[in-house]
Amino acid sequence: MLSLLDTATGKVAPLDPRDQGRIxxxxxxxxxxxxxxxxxxxxxxxxxxxxxxxxxxxxxxxxVSNVTDIxxxxxxxxxxxxSSTSEVAARYEALWWETMAALNVARPDAEPHATAxxxxxxxxxxxxxxxxxxxxxxxxxxxxxxxxxxYGLLARQDVGTLRVGARVEAEREAGKRSPLDFALWKLxxxxxxxxxxxxxxxxxxxxxxxxVMSLDLLGEGFDLHLGGLDLAFPHHENERAQAVAAxxxxxxxxxxxxxxxxxRGEKMSKSVGNITSLPDLVxxxxxxxxxxxxxxAHYRSPMNVTVEVLEQAxxxxxxxxxxxxxxxxxxxxxxxxxxxxxxxxxxxxxxxxPGALAVVFEAVRDARAEPARAPALAAAVRECCEKAFGxxxxxxxxxxxxxxxxxxxxxxxxxxxxxxxxxxSIRAQLQDMGxxxxxxxxxxxxxxxx
RNA sequence: GGCGGCGUGGCCGAGUGGUUCAGGCAAGGGCCUGCAAAGCCCUCUACAACGGUUCGAACCCGUUCGCCGCCUCCA
Numbered sequence: 001m002l003s004l005l006d007t008a009t010g011k012v013a014p015l016d017p018r019d020q021g022r023i024x025x026x027x028x029x030x031x032x033x034x035x036x037x038x039x040x041x042x043x044x045x046x047x048x049x050x051x052x053x054x055x056x057x058x059x060x061x062x063x064v065s066n067v068t069d070i071x072x073x074x075x076x077x078x079x080x081x082x083s084s085t086s087e088v089a090a091r092y093e094a095l096w097w098e099t100m101a102a103l104n105v106a107r108p109d110a111e112p113h114a115t116a117x118x119x120x121x122x123x124x125x126x127x128x129x130x131x132x133x134x135x136x137x138x139x140x141x142x143x144x145x146x147x148x149x150x151y152g153l154l155a156r157q158d159v160g161t162l163r164v165g166a167r168v169e170a171e172r173e174a175g176k177r178s179p180l181d182f183a184l185w186k187l188x189x190x191x192x193x194x195x196x197x198x199x200x201x202x203x204x205x206x207x208x209x210x211x212v213m214s215l216d217l218l219g220e221g222f223d224l225h226l227g228g229l230d231l232a233f234p235h236h237e238n239e240r241a242q243a244v245a246a247x248x249x250x251x252x253x254x255x256x257x258x259x260x261x262x263x264r265g266e267k268m269s270k271s272v273g274n275i276t277s278l279p280d281l282v283x284x285x286x287x288x289x290x291x292x293x294x295x296x297a298h299y300r301s302p303m304n305v306t307v308e309v310l311e312q313a314x315x316x317x318x319x320x321x322x323x324x325x326x327x328x329x330x331x332x333x334x335x336x337x338x339x340x341x342x343x344x345x346x347x348x349x350x351x352x353x354p355g356a357l358a359v360v361f362e363a364v365r366d367a368r369a370e371p372a373r374a375p376a377l378a379a380a381v382r383e384c385c386e387k388a389f390g391x392x393x394x395x396x397x398x399x400x401x402x403x404x405x406x407x408x409x410x411x412x413x414x415x416x417x418x419x420x421x422x423x424x425s426i427r428a429q430l431q432d433m434g435x436x437x438x439x440x441x442x443x444x445x446x447x448x449x450x
Numbered sequence: 451g452g453c454g455g456c457g458u459g460g461c462c463g464a465g466u467g468g469u470u471c472a473g474g475c476a477a478g479g480g481c482c483u484g485c486a487a488a489g490c491c492c493u494c495u496a497c498a499a500c501g502g503u504u505c506g507a508a509c510c511c512g513u514u515c516g517c518c519g520c521c522u523c524c525a
Binding site: 038161163227268271292445 | 451452453454455456461462463464465472473474475476483484485486487488489490517518519520521522523524525
């Protein structure tokens, strides 16, 4: 069974599913107010990999990830553009899924939208108000963090020390009792999108949607709640607090991935402005290169994404492609059980994808050294890459146009006639056209340079 | 200030007491090849520093230095 570090306890422990054979997962998804950045690339790829690995391991995985389609930044953008929040949200959500597809990140089993859950959120807030866990402030309804025992679990700090670090100005915010309290319901300013509520027209606060949607779609005590490390506190803690206050059993386990950092080692952050566009990157590079890069870093470590490192990752992907090409004609074989076991052992040990990747490369090397084992090892490599890592290997002969095919035929003829000058000049021509040219056992083989 | 994490060779990055080596990328040399490409073989550059424990430490303990995260919107 896969072990992961549980943010709530700080310990690595095996998953212990609520229902045998099934694993329910909730991943905090995007706020669709702008283009996705590299950090989104990492969080989606790494947890998509977890999902694929668990599925491949035989679990029935239910994977839910939300879309926050109403939020202050979306309103700001709509105002700026003179369009509506739904237009802004729809546009960036489309860009989001398009980009995810380029990274081979599978769509979640459910993609709940905040705007579709407003009624349920109002119900939860009303419930929290009635039980004294929430109160009316000047511009909305706030959650009383101090009303929940153990608040601060995911920050691994107690309320007192968190309070010391909190911004003092927050204290003066409209009627908040504690700087740690957060908005459950924001009353609408004139012109802002609004939904009816007992406290007046407004919109839900960000921390409420995930509580309602995860419990609705996965049920109480779901197995795993995932997200970026920066969400552990306060976002996830605030979700947890609401669930606890409402008397619900919330996520049984929490796992958080490390941040993408810039060249200086500083976290990419919208407020710092050092973010790099994910759609741009996906256009310039093979999406698999970023995927490989994410896999080469342990999920909890900070990760740097630079041109140099991306190209190194591309080199690794190329090596796997070459192996897939070499072995495509070996015929079907059962995946090598020893290799699969080593791969799984790495993955199960706190999701050590870099270690698991090393097992894959060792199998590649072994397959070349021992041809008798090649079919089984090749099958295992393919299985691990495609089913667990979500890395599609390109083992097929690429489609080339008629002109290219003609050049290949002419080159083979020249080589057969030992006319090296002609053969070399045709090779140069093909290379200029952007192909890699190799002489295989059956003649010239071309493939498009990445 | 509180809490947490990290510092491994040119780059990325595993490894938690002991052997032959993580792995990938890059570099140099060789084999193969008509020449290449791919592949294979060999080589090179390590464990932040200082102490301690131990027969033995990258790995355990302590100290120091440096970097980062969270405590504020954020994946």
